[in-house]
Amino acid sequence: MKKQELEGNLLSPLPVVLVGARVNNHPNFLVIGYICPFDFGKYIFFSLYKERYTRIGIHENMTFSVNIPSIDLLTETNICGNRSGRDFDKGSLFDIFYGELKTAPMIRECPINMECEVTEILDYYPNDGIIGRVVKSYVDPKCLIEDNLDWRKVHPIIWATGGDFNFYQLGERVSNEEDKND
Ligand SMILES: Cc1cc2nc3c(=O)[nH]c(=O)nc-3n(C[C@H](O)[C@H](O)[C@H](O)COP(=O)(O)O)c2cc1C
Incomplete structure (x- = not known):
């Protein structure tokens, strides 16, 4: 099979998240696309441009939240990804x-929330690599079936890379937990 080279990191698609921090004692949120769990999910790693207003609060408190919006929060998500807390009060949206x-x-309207404490900040100028330990996770009970999360009820916004910088929605489930025990 002949392959064509394509520029960029293609570990994609990923869920859009709203990362929150208190900046000057006021909540602020921004969209983060480059984010991933590691150490079997005990930690979260993400890339934060040093110019971001939210960065001030993360350095100040050494804490942050990760909130997963559902598709019905698309308008608010776009605001959080395009406007800075320097000139717009994003905390008042939620x-x-x-x-x-x-x-x-943390954002009550988001079906999933995690609170994290910063364990390490890496200097990858012009970005910080933020590593946080997940302290507690919260979920809207409407997204649970028998105390297990059903992602089809979360309706996460999915972000793609590779030149296709668009938002998508989650598709159909293609596996069945019971099949894995066969
Ligand atoms: C889809 C999408 C993904 C983004 N991913 C990142 C990211 O990984 N890191 C980052 O620093 N900014 C990212 N941004 C940009 C910030 O969300 C945006 O600049 C925001 O307005 C900064 O807000 P603040 O200045 O209040 O912190 C992304 C924006 C969008 C729309």
Whole structure:
């Protein structure tokens, strides 16, 4: 098979997340596309451009939240990804709650939330590589079936790379947990 070279990182698609932090004692959120779990999900790693307003709060409190919006939050998500907290109050878009860490603002309207404490910040100028330990995770009970998360009920916004920088929705389930035990 002949392959064509394509520029960019093609570890994609990934869910769009809203990362939250308190900047100058006020909640702020931005869209992060380059994010991944590691160490079997105990930690989260993401790429944060040093110019971001949210970065001030992450460095100040050494905490952040990861919120997964559903498709019905597309408008708010676009605002969080295009406007800076320097000149727009993104905290006012949402109903906010706090968990164990007290300084990681979470979005009640998002079906999934995680509060994280920063364990390491890597200098990859012009970005920071932020590593955070997942302290607690929260879910809208409407997305559970028998206490297990059913992602089809979350309706996450999926972000693609490779030149196709568009948002998608999750497709059909193609596996069955019971089949894996055969
Ligand atoms: C789909 C998408 C993915 C993004 N991914 C990142 C990212 O991985 N890292 C980053 O620093 N900014 C990323 N951004 C840009 C920020 O979300 C955007 O600049 C935001 O307005 C910064 O807000 P702040 O200045 O209030 O922190 C992304 C934006 C979009 C729309």
